[in-house]
Amino acid sequence: MPSAPLLTASPLRGRRIQVVGHAGAGKSTFSIELGTRLQVPVIHLDPIFWSEAWVSTPAEEVGSESYSIYNKIDVEIHQAQAIVRQHAAKEAWVIDGNQWVPLKDITYPRATDIIWIDPPFYVWFYRLISRALYKALTIPGSFYRDFLDPKTSIIFQAFRLRKKKMENWNKMIKKDERWQR
Numbered sequence: 001m002p003s004a005p006l007l008t009a010s011p012l013r014g015r016r017i018q019v020v021g022h023a024g025a026g027k028s029t030f031s032i033e034l035g036t037r038l039q040v041p042v043i044h045l046d047p048i049f050w051s052e053a054w055v056s057t058p059a060e061e062v063g064s065e066s067y068s069i070y071n072k073i074d075v076e077i078h079q080a081q082a083i084v085r086q087h088a089a090k091e092a093w094v095i096d097g098n099q100w101v102p103l104k105d106i107t108y109p110r111a112t113d114i115i116w117i118d119p120p121f122y123v124w125f126y127r128l129i130s131r132a133l134y135k136a137l138t139i140p141g142s143f144y145r146d147f148l149d150p151k152t153s154i155i156f157q158a159f160r161l162r163k164k165k166m167e168n169w170n171k172m173i174k175k176d177e178r179w180q181r
Contacts, residue, residue: 013178014112015040015092021117022165023098023158024128030117031096038094043087045097048080077102098165116169116181128158 015038021027028044035042081102087093088107095107108114119127132154136143150156173179 012038012113016088016111017094017113017115018107018111019094019096019115019117020098020100020169022124022128022162023154024131025117025119025124026127027096027117030115031094035094038092040092040094041087041090043084043093043095045084045095045099045103048083049097049099049102081106111178114172114176114179116173116179118166118169118181128155 017031017034017038019027019031019034028046031042031044080099084095084103085106087095088110095111100108118124132146135146135154145152146154169179169181173181
């Protein structure tokens with residue numbers, strides 16, 4: 001049985017795809033599906049830049065057996081950039097995440113396609129709340145961080161950044177043909 005087409009506005013230009021979108025938009029799910037269909041590695045940026053609790057953890061965990069998407073680590077920016085640079089040097093990949101500032105000179109210039117995952121507001125909001133609730137129930141101390149503290153709340157931060165990111169990404173779609181929504 002043929003698989004359903006992915007929701008992309010146009011055919012892909014190549015095999016180095018950067019996937020962006022708001023927290024909770026569905027970047028990881030889309031990236032895993034796309035990587036499977038293209039048979040290319042998928043690199044999730046969140047585990048490279050953040051710990052599971054979204055706080056710093058020891059840099060010595062980089063490259064250790066404990067490094068995985070489920071045991072997220074946070075390293076200094078230059079160490080994270082070095083990890084991503086190794087992946088981005090390959091000829092084919094799907095990279096998902098929003099770390100624009102530290103990666104603007106690493107992944108974006110090499111990407112053949114940049115896909116913005118932008119679900120309807122109600123879908124995005126449901127996913128965002130679901131993620132925060134899951135973390136609050138499974139990670140000690142996460143309820144305060146994700147719901148109540150405006151400085152660390154994924155919900156507050158997502159709303160704070162949503163308009164700015166949408167404006168920036170809409171500009172990119174207009175000026176860079178690699179972008180699609």
